[in-house]
Amino acid sequence: MTEPDPTADPDSPEGRGGAAATIPAAPPGAGRAGLDRRRILGAAIEFIDGNGLNALTMRRLGAHLGVEAMALYRYVPGREQLLDGVVEAVIDELYGDPDVHLSASHGWQDYLQRLAHGLRRIALAHPEVFPLVATRPPAAPWVRPPLRSLRWVESFLDAMIDSGFTEEAAVSAYRAYSSFLLGHLLLEVSQKGVKIGPEDHPDGVHDSAEATDLGDYPTVVRLEALLSLDESAAEFEEALENLLGRLEVVLRESRTPRRGDPRA
Structure with a gap:
C-alpha cells in the first residue's frame, strides 16, 4: 500500500493509497x-x-x-x-472497509455517509464490475441494487428503525438511498467508458459521435472546458447531503401521528 495522493478523489484507489480490497487470486501458474x-x-x-x-x-x-x-x-x-x-x-469488500460500520453507532446519517462512500469506493476500484452488481438478479427479487447482500440490507433497515424510523419510513429511506446510489454510481462508471447496458456498445457510441455535427450545438462547444471537468466527488457529496436532508424530513414526518391513527 502506498501513501494516499492528496490531490486524488478521496474515494478512488489512488486517494486511498491503492487500498482496493480485492480478494487475492491464485498466483499465476499455481495450478x-x-x-x-x-x-x-x-x-x-x-x-x-x-x-x-x-x-x-x-x-x-x-x-x-x-x-x-x-x-x-x-x-x-x-x-x-x-x-x-x-x-x-x-x-x-464492505466488511473489510474500516470506514464502513455495520450499525449506526454514531447516528443514522453517519452510518449512511460511510456506507455510501464505501459503495462508491467499490465502484471506483472495480468500475467494470459495478454494472454487474447493479444488474445481477439478487437472491431476493425485492432487494434493489446496489446493496445486493441481504446482510447489508438487513443492517440498513435495522439501523434506520433503531434510529427512530418506522418500518414504512425505513423502507422508503432504503428505496431513496439505493436509487440515489445506483443512479449516481452507474453514471459515474459510464463516464469512465464502462459499458452499462447491452445496447451500450463502445463502437456504436464512437460512430454516433463522428456522425454528429457539433456546429448545431455552439454552447456545448463553447463550454467544452467546463463540461469536461471531473466534479464527480463534489457532485456525489452534494447529492448525498441533499438526500440526508430529505430523510431528516421523512424521519420527522414518521414521528408525527397521522390524524385518526389509533396509536396517536
Missing part, C-alpha cells in the same frame, strides 16, 4: 493446488477489471489462472454462478 472458490472469484474480479465483463469466459479465466477450464467447475458450476459469486465477493 490446481492453488485453487479454491475464494481465489477463483478473486481472479474473476481481477480479469473483469482488466478486460471487461464481456471478455470473461470459463476458458479464459482458466487460462488466466494457468489451468484448464474444467478445473474451475469443481468450485463454480458455470459462468452464471461465477457472476453471482463475483457480485457477492465485491459487495463483501
Whole structure:
C-alpha cells in the first residue's frame, strides 16, 4: 500500500493509497493446488477489471489462472454462478472497509455517509464490475441494487428503525438511498467508458459521435472546458447531503401521528 495522493478523489484507489480490497487470486501458474472458490472469484474480479465483463469466459479465466477450464467447475458450476459469486465477493469488500460500520453507532446519517462512500469506493476500484452488481438478479427479487447482500440490507433497515424510523419510513429511506446510489454510481462508471447496458456498445457510441455535427450545438462547444471537468466527488457529496436532508424530513414526518391513527 502506498501513501494516499492528496490531490486524488478521496474515494478512488489512488486517494486511498491503492487500498482496493480485492480478494487475492491464485498466483499465476499455481495450478490446481492453488485453487479454491475464494481465489477463483478473486481472479474473476481481477480479469473483469482488466478486460471487461464481456471478455470473461470459463476458458479464459482458466487460462488466466494457468489451468484448464474444467478445473474451475469443481468450485463454480458455470459462468452464471461465477457472476453471482463475483457480485457477492465485491459487495463483501464492505466488511473489510474500516470506514464502513455495520450499525449506526454514531447516528443514522453517519452510518449512511460511510456506507455510501464505501459503495462508491467499490465502484471506483472495480468500475467494470459495478454494472454487474447493479444488474445481477439478487437472491431476493425485492432487494434493489446496489446493496445486493441481504446482510447489508438487513443492517440498513435495522439501523434506520433503531434510529427512530418506522418500518414504512425505513423502507422508503432504503428505496431513496439505493436509487440515489445506483443512479449516481452507474453514471459515474459510464463516464469512465464502462459499458452499462447491452445496447451500450463502445463502437456504436464512437460512430454516433463522428456522425454528429457539433456546429448545431455552439454552447456545448463553447463550454467544452467546463463540461469536461471531473466534479464527480463534489457532485456525489452534494447529492448525498441533499438526500440526508430529505430523510431528516421523512424521519420527522414518521414521528408525527397521522390524524385518526389509533396509536396517536
